[in-house]
Amino acid sequence: xxxxxxxxxxxxxxxxxxxxxxTAVVNSLTQNTIAEQAALQHKSLLDQVIPPELYxxxxxxxxxxxxxxxxxxxxxxxxxxxxxxxxxxxxxxESTAPDGYSGAIQLLVGADFSGKxxxxxxTEHHETPGLGDKIETRISDWIKVFSGKIIKSDHDQHxxxxxxxxxxxxxxxxxxxxxxxxxxxxxxxxYLKTLPEHLSSLEPCGExx
Numbered sequence: 001x002x003x004x005x006x007x008x009x010x011x012x013x014x015x016x017x018x019x020x021x022x023t024a025v026v027n028s029l030t031q032n033t034i035a036e037q038a039a040l041q042h043k044s045l046l047d048q049v050i051p052p053e054l055y056x057x058x059x060x061x062x063x064x065x066x067x068x069x070x071x072x073x074x075x076x077x078x079x080x081x082x083x084x085x086x087x088x089x090x091x092x093x094e095s096t097a098p099d100g101y102s103g104a105i106q107l108l109v110g111a112d113f114s115g116k117x118x119x120x121x122x123t124e125h126h127e128t129p130g131l132g133d134k135i136e137t138r139i140s141d142w143i144k145v146f147s148g149k150i151i152k153s154d155h156d157q158h159x160x161x162x163x164x165x166x167x168x169x170x171x172x173x174x175x176x177x178x179x180x181x182x183x184x185x186x187x188x189x190x191y192l193k194t195l196p197e198h199l200s201s202l203e204p205c206g207e208x209x
Contacts, residue, residue: 039060042060043059045121045123046059046060046092046108046110048110048119048121049109049119049120050090050092050110050118050119054082054084054089054090054118055082055083055084055089056083056084057084057086059080059082059092060080062080062081062082062083063078063079063080063081063204063206064078064079064081064202064204064205065078065079065202065203065204065205066079066093066203068191070191071095071096071188071191072098072104072184072187073096073098073104075096077093077095077096078093078205079091079092079093080092080093088113088199090110090111090112090113090118091110091195092108092109092110093109093110093188093192094106094107094108094109094123095107095109095184095187095188096184097180097184099176099179099180099183100132100176100180100181101131101132101174101176101177101180102125102126102127102128102132103126105124105127105177105181106123106124106125107121107123107181107185107188108121108123109184109185109188109189111192112192113192113195113196114150115152115189115190115193116148116149116150117146117147117149117150117189118148119144119146119147120146120147120181121137121143122143122181127177128174131171131173131174132174132176132177134171134174134177134178142169142178143181145168145169146185151189151190153190154186154190156186159182159183159185159186160179160182160183161175161178161179161182163179164179166182168182
């Protein structure tokens with residue numbers, strides 16, 4: 001009986017060692033591919049909010065951390081700086097709309113430094129399916145309405161949903177979600193207008209994990 005249990009134990013130990021080793025080998029062989037695919041998806045997202053023809057630098061590797069109340073909270077947000085011939089022309093900035101219907105909505109906003117928005121995408125949300133989830137491009141094109149819009153100042157009355165006197169559509173049965181997104185894009189774009197004077201003091205992303 002003890003001999004049988006010992007043999008089974010040895011067999012299980014060998015099997016566990018084999019599967020652990022196999023998992024390690026597979027992970028080693030695939031991690032570079034996974035990282036490459038993630039980088040490609042991220043680049044595609046950046047190109048959706050800043051047209052690639054506007055810049056010629058490696059925007060993914062020109063990443064900085066910024067913190068400002070205008071971005072929805074005081075946590076560090078990633079900013080990707082676009083340059084043309086060495087000169088800053090635009091940026092893609094992570095932002096948070098803290099007042100969504102079901103919690104915070106995470107955004108990526110691309111704009112230049114004069115108040116022109118190139119594109120906006122939602123990167124994370126918990127809004128109600130069938131109502132607030134229309135902020136996703138796979139559900140509707142609503143989020144694309146920001147492309148080409150210009151904000152002049154914090155008092156620009158156009159930057160609000162129609163229910164509040166602005167020009168942006170709200171959703172049937174759901175006003176809180178689009179209102180939160182519009183306000184967040186507005187604050188983020190206004191913040192980007194102030195960015196050029198702070199470029200020299202930005203903290204590179206690599207300095208924090």
